[in-house]
Amino acid sequence: MARTLTLDLRDEAATAALAARIGDGLRPRDVVTLTGDLGAGKTALSRALIRHLSGDPEEEVPSPTFTLVQTYDLPGFPLWHFDLYRLSGPDEVEELGWDEIRADGVALVEWPDRLGPLLPPARLELRLAITGPESRRAELAGFGDWAERLDGITP
Numbered sequence: 304m305a306r307t308l309t310l311d312l313r314d315e316a317a318t319a320a321l322a323a324r325i326g327d328g329l330r331p332r333d334v335v336t337l338t339g340d341l342g343a344g345k346t347a348l349s350r351a352l353i354r355h356l357s358g359d360p361e362e363e364v365p366s367p368t369f370t371l372v373q374t375y376d377l378p379g380f381p382l383w384h385f386d387l388y389r390l391s392g393p394d395e396v397e398e399l400g401w402d403e404i405r406a407d408g409v410a411l412v413e414w415p416d417r418l419g420p421l422l423p424p425a426r427l428e429l430r431l432a433i434t435g436p437e438s439r440r441a442e443l444a445g446f447g448d449w450a451e452r453l454d455g456i457t458p
């Protein structure tokens with residue numbers, strides 16, 4: 304069973320604060336999926352998470368819209384930031400090196416429905432919904448070991 308948590312994020316700083324808490328709890332082989340409409344803030348949250356873990360608030364974190372994946376050598380693990388919007392399905396995700404990435408890296412995945420059967424049973428799912436110009440609602444669902452680990456990122 305998944306454990307869930309809903310948070311109201313009043314502005315982008317609140318999104319960044321949540322991103323930092325999630326980042327601090329990450330371990331190699333974790334998968335975090337990011338779901339939500341265009342402009343919901345999947346990339347903004349990823350950017351805040353990567354900058355927090357790299358310790359560089361200016362770190363260049365482009366959206367992987369066109370490159371499909373961007374990689375970061377963070378202290379502790381490599382992180383792979385995916386945007387699978389342009390892919391048609393799991394075959395193309397495997398071609399990007401999904402298995403290799405899962406060996407020791409952390410994966411942040413925008414548009415995870417493209418993963419199909421590659422979606423691992425243990426994962427953190429994050430859904431962002433637009434509730435106002437600057438506000439978002441975040442729904443977190445922890446599957447597998449993430450059910451317990453979700454407590455660690457409660458504000």
Ligand SMILES: Nc1ncnc2c1ncn2[C@@H]1O[C@H](COP(=O)(O)OP(=O)(O)OP(=O)(O)O)[C@@H](O)[C@H]1O
Pocket residue numbers: 312313314315316318339340341342343344345346347348366386413436437438439
């Ligand atoms: N509370 C908030 N959290 C996240 N982003 C916010 C918030 N308030 C405003 N924004 C703005 O909303 C936009 C979110 O865009 P972003 O590219 O992160 O969306 P996305 O979900 O990755 O979309 P796409 O599906 O196109 O990849 C940014 O311009 C960001 O500054």
Ligand SMILES: [Mg+2]
Pocket residue numbers: 345346347366386413
């Ligand atoms: Mg995006």
